[in-house]
Amino acid sequence: MISQILTAIGAMIFGVAVCAAYFLFSNKLLDLIFPAKEGDDVHRAAVNLRRRSLIRPWLFLGPALFLLAVYLMYPVVATLILSFYGPDGNQFVGGANYVWAFNDTEFRQSIFNNILWLAVVPAACTFFGLVIAVMTDRIWWGNIAKAVIFMPMAISFVGASVIWKFIYEYRGGNDTQIGLLNAVVQLFGGTPAVWITIPFWNNFFLMVMLIWIQTGFAMVILSAALRGIPEETIEAAVIDGANGWQIFWKIMVPQVWGTIATVWTTITILVLKVFDIVLTMTNGQWNTMVLANLMFNWLFRGGGDSGRSAVIALVIMVAVTPIMIWNIRRANAETKGR
Template sequence: MGQLATALVTMILGVMGCAAYFYGSNFLLDKIFPTKSGAAKEVARNLRVANTIRPWLFLGPAVLLLTFYLFYPVLESIRLSFYGRSGEEFVGLSNYKWLFSSDEFYESFRNNMLWLIVVPTAATFFGLIIATMTDRIWWGNIAKSLIFMPMAISFVGASVIWKFIYDFRTGGEDQIGLLNALVVFFGGEPQTWLTIPIWNNFFLMVILVWIQTGFAMVILSAALRGIPDETIEAAVLDGANGFQIFYKIMVPQIWGTIAVVWTTITILVLKVFDIVLAMTNAQWGTQVLANQMFSWMFNGGGDFGRGAVIALVIMVLVIPIMVWNIRRANEEMEGR
């Protein structure tokens, strides 16, 4: 109850603080540049200046916070990448040489690439299929709500749920894990799913696909509803079947939205961390770049230099996709 009360008070104070800043900053601006009295020329000048400043009263704090929380860490990571374990001894390019000769890094990079191939493709595909199917049934909105529900769960919370699905019990105990219970029911042998090389990565990917399919479904469902009915009707009159309408009519018209959804999930996958940490603690060949960065920077005494180098690798991978995603989204908006 104490934590709940603290959270509630924090929310109330935050809202009240924003409201006070909103009214207070506008009040001071109107006092400094009055627009209700004085000569017409001066009022016009004050109005012009006030209208120029006013947006920055609200954008200013956000810009400052973004500058501090985004640009400063990037610059600090670049600096640390040239320093040793403690972040005080200059070592030049030693950390970069270690990076490209480390088997651990190549394993993490390979796993990340595997995640990149599977998760965005699977989540976007299932989201598109579900969006198409649920628009054709009367209980489609209920189905969409259920499929979107995992989006409200944190990655750690989702990992706890799926740990019960993959759970394994030894010594002849009853299998409480859903997957092993099904295997035993059909006469098979229970498995420690999360320790099976290569396959354990796919078992972890299922969790993120489960979470992100709802996101893809909502965005693609909105895009599908934007397709003109006349296009579908013309295809039906021309004798096209359901698959042809979907593949040759609907998908090409929302291809831009599909690409944006795919790249958005790709950016998330490049930074995946919570699921791997909560499920396997990056053991049994499941390490990814973010977990390796965390391990080097905070575990075993910490090595800030090597952790910073891995962080820069993640940033270099994310930036081009993010830029392309923003440009594509802008093109979509301008096209509409």
């Protein structure tokens, strides 16, 4: 344990030292290549100063762009190429993997489940986060409530799945129900059930977990946005006779709409990549399979099929990309408007 800590500290020190040496050496080299010393030709010095100012930012951006190219662009291109090859990645099969994907029942079921998650989870998280942010904003114990609601964010998806497994737990026969949901159902005279095996509805039981985790994130971001609303706006609405519902929908929501969109798109991107919850709770059984789990199954199980898994990975990437582009453009537009 101590050796691992020392290794990590040493790696950090070495990394910082290398970065510092790179920036010092590269800037010194740039100054030597394009000198602008006192006494030099004025025109030449001015040209060299302009060249320095154009090149210097790229000295700082260069390493990051290089790493992005190596660890982001290269895998995308490699995955695209791999999608045209067979299971072992050696035999070229053309578009056969794409034909398989759109004719495969399990792939279509995964697409449907992902759409279902997209329709429910981001909207529910954003709505509950906004409502909780408004409700807890003006009460003395609001910060305590926010801390409790935000707490699930500190739990990993696998850890949350273990917690919710106990909530959905089912005991057959005459055994006492230890699952919280079945215990409550039994208390009110209902019949306990294996909830996560009920097709279609089991997807919603899994979604509840992600909503439970991500509502705290939405609440924190939206709470900060609500605090930026001028008090005069709300006071004027109260004087004009607006009730709480009208103030919420017609005063607060329009003024934090940009933040609502940001929260919604951020959670949407997360939902498109949902994996841990489905794997831990159902392993994709009972019609709960989503694209990320299907990709995992084709790549690592049953001997593996790199071609088909690459197609599924590209579908996920294509689905995420427009949302990311829209989010970045909207953020840039807001920045320019300030």
